[in-house]
Amino acid sequence: MSLTVDFGAPPGFGAHCFYVEIPAIPKDAVRIFEDYGFDGDESRRETTECRVILARELWTKIRDDARRDFNARLKAKKLSTGSWNTGTVKLDRFLGRELCVLAWAAEHATPVECLIICQKWLALRPEERWWFYSKTAAEARLADQTDRGWRKALYCALSDGISIKLEQKIKPKGKKTLDVNEEALPSHFDIFEIGEI
Numbered sequence: 712m713s714l715t716v717d718f719g720a721p722p723g724f725g726a727h728c729f730y731v732e733i734p735a736i737p738k739d740a741v742r743i744f745e746d747y748g749f750d751g752d753e754s755r756r757e758t759t760e761c762r763v764i765l766a767r768e769l770w771t772k773i774r775d776d777a778r779r780d781f782n783a784r785l786k787a788k789k790l791s792t793g794s795w796n797t798g799t800v801k802l803d804r805f806l807g808r809e810l811c812v813l814a815w816a817a818e819h820a821t822p823v824e825c826l827i828i829c830q831k832w833l834a835l836r837p838e839e840r841w842w843f844y845s846k847t848a849a850e851a852r853l854a855d856q857t858d859r860g861w862r863k864a865l866y867c868a869l870s871d872g873i874s875i876k877l878e879q880k881i882k883p884k885g886k887k888t889l890d891v892n893e894e895a896l897p898s899h900f901d902i903f904e905i906g907e908i
Contacts, residue, residue: 729807
């Protein structure tokens with residue numbers, strides 16, 4: 712019996728893991744779930760939560776970098792490697808967290824931005840990805856919480872920032888600024904020639 716299945720997931724029934732649902736229809740969205748099983752967090756034991764629903768076009772842009780990164784690490788531990796086949800693909804719970812960080816950043820992105828997001832995600836150490844996951848999951852772990860705090864912050868942090876539009880909600884109050892023109896200048900400026908200023 713193999714020590715793991717797919718991307719490092721424990722083979723036993725009821726183990727805490729993540730899984731990706733990849734539909735056979737090529738344009739259908741991909742879903743990433745966390746299955747707490749019998750071993751997970753006591754408050755969520757035996758529950759499954761959808762973490763992200765990602766457009767297929769965006770999934771296609773991030774999946775290969777994730778697969779290469781995960782498989783290199785699994786090989787280093789002498790574990791079998793995985794691939795993204797249609798149907799259900801299981802992941803070790805730590806790799807699942809890392810995949811969520813990548814998918815959460817990509818859910819707000821364009822396909823072109825996904826290339827940048829992948830490069831920045833690859834530059835993060837696993838521990839950094841786990842930290843991002845814990846911060847994000849604390850306030851916006853469910854699939855429909857896409858516009859909350861850290862979910863948006865991951866996109867801002869890992870994309871190039873060109874398409875980020877942040878509106879200033881409260882305008883600062885203070886003195887009005889004067890337009891600098893001849894009438895606003897004090898009269899003593901009249902004594903200088905333009906070349907002397």
